[in-house]
Amino acid sequence: MNRLSAAITSLGESSTMAITAKAREMREAGADVIGFGAGEPDFATPEHVVAAAAAACSDPAQHHYTAVGGSARLREAIAAKVLADSHIEYSPAQILVTNGAKHAVANTFAALCDPGTEVIVPAPYWVTYPEIIRYCGAEPVFVSAGADSAFKVGVDDLERARTARTKALLFVSPSNPTGAVYGRDEARAIAQWAADAGIWIVTDEIYGRLTYGAHEFVSLPAQDPALLDRSVVIDGVAKAYAMTGWRVGWMCGPPDLIRAASRLQGHQTSNVANVCQAAAVAALEGPQDVVEEMRLVFDARRRRMHALLSSMPGVDCTEPEGAFYCFPSVDGLFGRTIAGRRLDSSAAVAEVLLDAAGIAVVPGEGFGAPGYLRISYALADDQLEAGMQRMGDLLS
Ligand SMILES: Cc1ncc(COP(=O)(O)O)c(C=O)c1O
Missing domain, CATH: 3.90.1150.10 (Aspartate Aminotransferase, domain 1)
Known part of the structure; x- marks a missing residue:
């Protein structure tokens, strides 16, 4: 053994x-x-965020276990952010606050993957995706896009990679490591393909606030309402608010998937630190300049x-x-x-x-x-x- x-x-x-x-x-x-x-x-991290965390530290109500899924206040702030940036409406029951976006990635694949299933992962990819997909028992299927296609995959590439075992497409725009940003037409075509194929979309929107020049962030599931029942939107405060050390992320999706991921998180890590949740509320609701x-x-x-x-x-x-x-x-x-x-x-x-x-x-x-x-x-x-x-x- x-x-x-x-x-x-x-x-x-x-x-x-x-x-x-x-x-x-x-x-x-x-x-x-x-x-x-x-x-x-x-x-x-911006000063008003740090001040909110310091105030939470001094509040005894913040010194104990709280709801696994995150405070009601933070989930409301997240719902407002996702509505404003991604144009998707989620109720608090469709949101799970996680220990960073990385934890949301792990929760999501744990909730979706079975042995024998496949997840399409455009390459170049962020190193964590294939490791977590394999750890959860599924197989990452890579679709490569080099500099000649601006590091973006198209529907034909995705269709070639699809099999009867394809469970989901992992999608990230803007991308780590390439910095590529999918335009609206490109995203819409992929959304329609995924809706027709009946597969899940796992979209990592952690760099959504960081686009440059004429390039604008577009959320993939928002492009086709038929996708919302099979989509998970992952994000967090780390990159946009300079809060990598605070470890606050989230996942939004259909209630059954969020309930399943919450059950897992309830056994593994429980609620994200209350002080950090208070900091995330200040980040999302405070000045955005x-x-x-x-x-x-x-x-x-x-x-x-x-x-x-x-x-x-x-x-x-x-x-x-x-x-x-x-x-x-x-x-x-x-x-x-x-x-x-x-x-x-x-x-x-x-x-x-x-x-x-x-x-x-x-x-x-x-x-x-x-x-x-x-x-x-x-x-x-x-x-x-x-x-x-x-x-x-x-x-x-
Ligand atoms: C694409 C992508 N998703 C998620 C994360 C993780 O974010 P967090 O610090 O919130 O766990 C990173 C961090 O490098 C990333 O590059």
Whole structure:
């Protein structure tokens, strides 16, 4: 008999966390490392949010277990947010507050997956999706879209991947890691395809507030009312409000699915910390100009990083449309030897960048996209400039 379960043994490590951990270790050992690996805003949480949390800390009513699904106040605030941004109306009973959007992803696939079922996952993908889908007993079926199709899949690609075992489509726009944003027509076509196919849509809208230029967030299930009975909308406060450490996310969907996920959460983690829920209420109901201020800073960094990467030999960068990542192709570097190392993969490029230039980026392999790097622009402007300078110097 195995010491640990087969399901847990086959769980891969998150490649984004691995590179962040290695960069931290090097820094602790005295190295000057600039981190482009992290998927989180570098800003502090807005002050009015912190003040609301501090007030909740001092309120004895917040010191005890509360409803598994989240406070009534927060669920109302979430319903208003989803209505405003995604144009979908949910009642509080259709909303479950989770420990971050990541927990909502795990709850959702636990509620949907059976052994033998398949979930279509567009690639490049966020590292957590396939791991959780497999952990829940189903099989991720990847549909790849490269830079030549702006990292977006179309209905024909999805139809080729569909089988009698297809249970759901995982959809994320804006995308981590590519920054791609689906337009309304593209989203509508996929929504109609999913409605006709009778499959579930799991849509991760965590970067919905972070789109740039002419690109606008469009919620997939809102494109076809027939989908709402088979859709799960996942979101959270982490990215838009600089609240990654507070761990508040949510999932919205049909009542039976939300009840099922709540039962699971009731056994696993119960309610999200009350203080953090109070902070999330303040974020959602308070002034929204803080979100816009951060978005504008990200937008300026996005344009700067894209321009700098585009000027480097062997690097080809599609302009990102949302989120806070550039996702350049580096296969133009393959065959070169830099700092004594022959470059033959994006993993090798990332290793040389860390060892010889002291910059941490995430290789595309972990996102199902060998040949690419994910480079986050959620870091201070001077760090961005210094890191890109080092990368340019090393490659030129
Ligand atoms: C696409 C996507 N979904 C969900 C999450 C997780 O968000 P949270 O911090 O709320 O768990 C991330 C974090 O990197 C992400 O990139």
